[in-house]
Amino acid sequence: DNTLEFLHMTGRSLPHAIMMMIPEPWERNNLMSQEKHDFYEFNSFMMEPWDGPAAMGFTDGTVIGGVLDRNG
Numbered sequence: 001d002n003t004l005e006f007l008h009m010t011g012r013s014l015p016h017a018i019m020m021m022i023p024e025p026w027e028r029n030n031l032m033s034q035e036k037h038d039f040y041e042f043n044s045f046m047m048e049p050w051d052g053p054a055a056m057g058f059t060d061g062t063v064i065g066g067v068l069d070r071n072g
Helices: 002-009 014-021 034-043
Strands: 055-059 064-068
Touching: 002 014, 014 034, 014 055, 014 064
Parallel strands: none
Antiparallel strands: 055 064
């Protein structure tokens, strides 16, 4: 809750913040685009990934979404 709110209130979009918190399995994913791989690699230095399993629903009043982590 607080981490997502903090990331969003510091200027990141809601999807960006969610992708930082609960990343896809990216390290050995040869099918992922280089741009997305670079995003996950860059952000991996800022925070540890969620250590689920978890399913999260989120909204900011404009955007709504849901995500299932890689362990779920």
